[in-house]
Amino acid sequence: MAKAERFVEADNAEAIITRIEHKSRKIESLLKQYKPVEALKTALEGTYAMTGDERCKSAHWIVVHRTIMAIKDVDGMLSSLDPEYYDILMKYLYRGLATGDRPTCDQCLRIHEKLTEKAGLGCILRFLTDTVNTV
Amino acid sequence: MAVTAVHQLAQCITCHAWSADRSMVALCPNNSEVHIYRLVEDKWEKVHVLQKHDQIISGIDWGARSNKIVTASHDRNSYVWNLERSEWVPTLVILRLNRAALCVQWSPKENKFAVGSGAKTVCICYYEQENNWWVSKLIRKRHDSSVTSVSWHPDNILVASTSTDGKCRIFSTFIKGVDARDPKKESRFGELIVQLDLSSSWTFGVKWSPSGNTLAYVGHNSVIYFVDDVGPSPLAQNVVFRDLPLRDVLFVSEKMVIGVGYDCIPMVFAADERGIWSFIRYLGERKAVSSGSRYGSQFSEAFGKFYGQAKLGVSNDAVETSRTRGVVHENCINSIIPLSRQGTQIRRFSTSGLDGKIVMWDLETEQDLLELLVH
Numbered sequence: 259m260a261k262a263e264r265f266v267e268a269d270n271a272e273a274i275i276t277r278i279e280h281k282s283r284k285i286e287s288l289l290k291q292y293k294p295v296e297a298l299k300t301a302l303e304g305t306y307a308m309t310g311d312e313r314c315k316s317a318h319w320i321v322v323h324r325t326i327m328a329i330k331d332v333d334g335m336l337s338s339l340d341p342e343y344y345d346i347l348m349k350y351l352y353r354g355l356a357t358g359d360r361p362t363c364d365q366c367l368r369i370h371e372k373l374t375e376k377a378g379l380g381c382i383l384r385f386l387t388d389t390v391n392t393v
Numbered sequence: 394m395a396v397t398a399v400h401q402l403a404q405c406i407t408c409h410a411w412s413a414d415r416s417m418v419a420l421c422p423n424n425s426e427v428h429i430y431r432l433v434e435d436k437w438e439k440v441h442v443l444q445k446h447d448q449i450i451s452g453i454d455w456g457a458r459s460n461k462i463v464t465a466s467h468d469r470n471s472y473v474w475n476l477e478r479s480e481w482v483p484t485l486v487i488l489r490l491n492r493a494a495l496c497v498q499w500s501p502k503e504n505k506f507a508v509g510s511g512a513k514t515v516c517i518c519y520y521e522q523e524n525n526w527w528v529s530k531l532i533r534k535r536h537d538s539s540v541t542s543v544s545w546h547p548d549n550i551l552v553a554s555t556s557t558d559g560k561c562r563i564f565s566t567f568i569k570g571v572d573a574r575d576p577k578k579e580s581r582f583g584e585l586i587v588q589l590d591l592s593s594s595w596t597f598g599v600k601w602s603p604s605g606n607t608l609a610y611v612g613h614n615s616v617i618y619f620v621d622d623v624g625p626s627p628l629a630q631n632v633v634f635r636d637l638p639l640r641d642v643l644f645v646s647e648k649m650v651i652g653v654g655y656d657c658i659p660m661v662f663a664a665d666e667r668g669i670w671s672f673i674r675y676l677g678e679r680k681a682v683s684s685g686s687r688y689g690s691q692f693s694e695a696f697g698k699f700y701g702q703a704k705l706g707v708s709n710d711a712v713e714t715s716r717t718r719g720v721v722h723e724n725c726i727n728s729i730i731p732l733s734r735q736g737t738q739i740r741r742f743s744t745s746g747l748d749g750k751i752v753m754w755d756l757e758t759e760q761d762l763l764e765l766l767v768h
Contacts, residue, residue: 345633371700378635380615387594387614 271311277304278317285321289328295335298325302343302350315393322350327365332372344377348385349393395676395754396721397741400437402430403749408728410455410462411743415732419443419462420745421450427464427474429481445472445483452497452508459503465494471508471518473527486527488516492539500545500552504571507552509540515554517566517582532564532583541597542641547605550578551586555596555610561589563608563623591618591629598641598652603737609650611639617652617662619670632662634672643729645739645756646766651676653726653744659754663765673765676754677720724748738766 281300288297301322329335339347351373354366374382403422410419417440419429427443427450448467455462462474462481469490472483488494492511499506508516513535518527537558544553546563550572553563565580566572580586592612599610608620615638621628639654648664659676724747732741732753745751756762 367700371696374696378615379637380633380635383613383615383638384633387612390593 271314274311274314275317278314278321282321282324285325289325294325294328294330295338297328298322298335298347299339299343301325302346319350319353319393323354323362326350326354326369327362329365329369332369336369336372336376341377344373344381345384345388346393348373348377348381349388349391352385353393395756395759396752397755398753399721400751400753401749402437402751403428405724405747405749406745406751407449407451408453409730409743409745409751410453411730411732412455413457413460418743418751419453419455420751421453421464422749423449425449425466425468427453427462441481443474443481443483446470448493451493451495454497454499454506456499456503459499461499461503463497463499463506465497465508467493469493469510471497471506471529473506484527486518486529488518488529489531490514490516495539496542498543498545500549500566501547502549505549505566505568507543507545507554507566509543509554509556511539513538513540513556515540515543515552515564517552517568519568519571530568530582532566534562534564534583534585536560536562541595542599542610544599544601546601547603548578550575550580551605553599553601553608553610555599557595559590559592559594559596559612561591561596561599561608561610561618561620563587563589587623587625587627589618589620589627589629591620591631592616598639600642600644600650602644602647604647607644607647609642609644611642611652611654613638615639617642617650617670619650619662619664621668628668630670632670632672634660636660640725640727641729643731643739643742645731645742646737649762649766651729651742653729653746655725657722657724657726657746658720659726659729659744661762663762673762676759721752722746722748722750 285297285300351366351370354362405423407421407423417429417431419427421427425446425448428439429441430437431440446466446468450464450466452465465471471486471488474481474483490510490512494508494510496509505517505519515532516529518529521528536556539557540554542555550565550567551563552566555561563586565584565586567580567582595613596610601608608623611617617632619630637655639652642650642652644650650662652660661673662670663673664670726744726746729742729744731739732743741755743751743753
């Protein structure tokens with residue numbers, strides 16, 4: 259029985275990873291058209307439907323990381339981003355800060371400052387307390 | 394301004410409760426005593442000191458009809474105080490807890506009271522006439538963690554409790570001999586009616602609306618949860634807000650809630666015609682300043698270090714103290730108590746906090762909120 263369950267889990271994960279690959283192609287094309295904000299929105303969409311599977315999380319992170327690094331105008335990006343994405347973006351920023359990689363951290367810190375101004379301390383708190391939907 | 398009075402009565406207040414005529418207030422100044430103050434010609438005089446508990450008192454409630462005070466403390470005990478002549482006489486209530494009592498509330502009819510504890514249980518205590526003492530019944534179904542707050546439904550039977558396991562559980566506390574049997578709602582004592590699993594973080598401050606149709610409680614993740622039509626198919630709403638978490642809430646009407654917490658200013662939430670709850674505004678001014686100084690000098694220094702900039706020289710907020718955060722309260726507000734009722738609406742209420750202040754608020758001056766109250 260347990261084996262069958264694991265099969266289903268793996269299928270689910272495969273399906274999600276395929277979806278992420280589709281998304282990443284779409285994002286690449288958006289970035290080529292100099293639309294980093296659209297790319298970020300596409301990357302952040304649907305992240306809540308993720309499983310706890312580590313591979314899905316990593317795949318998602320790679321895609322979001324790509325779009326975060328492509329952002330040049332942070333203020334513009336935040337003003338056109340829907341407030342419902344603030345919490346999930348904050349979670350990815352903290353994941354970026356945890357990597358320790360200099361350019362990633364610089365970019366994430368820059369966005370973190372503006373996002374905190376916009377979304378408030380509550381956003382940070384929601385990242386800290388949410389142990390169920392981690393990225 | 395919505396604030397009518399600010400009273401600095403102690404260094405730090407854990408909880409407070411008002412007498413029925415609002416002339417006296419009982420509070421715990423963060424130690425094992427209850428101090429009762431009376432307002433005598435504009436000045437507060439300490440008229441009674443209730444000393445019986447061994448440890449800090451975490452909850453006080455003053456029954457408006459019975460004029461009895463119930464206190465619950467970290468020493469795992471609860472006392473019911475009766476005013477005899479001019480002395481408050483305590484009666485010990487054996488709660489049978491092996492952990493601290495964290496919150497207490499009289500039921501609407503004041504024949505029972507509920508105590509939430511760190512032993513993951515809720516105790517319901519009622520008075521047994523024959524033996525002249527208060528009996529405690531533990532609700533067998535336990536939470537998974539400490540019970541932080543309890544609140545009675547207007548029907549005197551249901552009690553809602555929040556816990557640090559993130560869940561809000563509603564129990565029936567029907568006791569034969571104390572409650573009248575209701576043929577419509579057959580329920581046994583301790584029956585779990587609804588379990589609300591909306592939050593993944595600690596929950597506090599549960600309250601029922603005046604009709605008992607809506608429930609509100611707050612999570613430590615800066616979200617406030619509203620549940621309409623509590624029952625087999627409840628409608629839940631999460632309202633996310635931008636600031637530090639709340640600790641307690643109060644329904645000032647069926648459609649408006651005031652929340653208080655770590656941000657030191659009360660926040661007003663209201664439901665529109667469709668029943669969708671949202672944040673309206675703060676009560677009292679919140680200084681609309683630029684990003685750096687709004688958090689006060691300590692915060693901006695911390696953020697300055699975080700962002701690698703020298704914020705010390707840039708803004709002049711080194712001079713500003715915590716006044717930029719809250720106008721009135723300087724530290725976390727941990728309870729909000731109604732002061733006066735007009736029908737089912739509450740126009741005046743008081744808040745107490747860790748800064749030792751009790752602040753009285755009046756909504757009469759807030760025109761826009763009054764309009765929302767009326768509808």
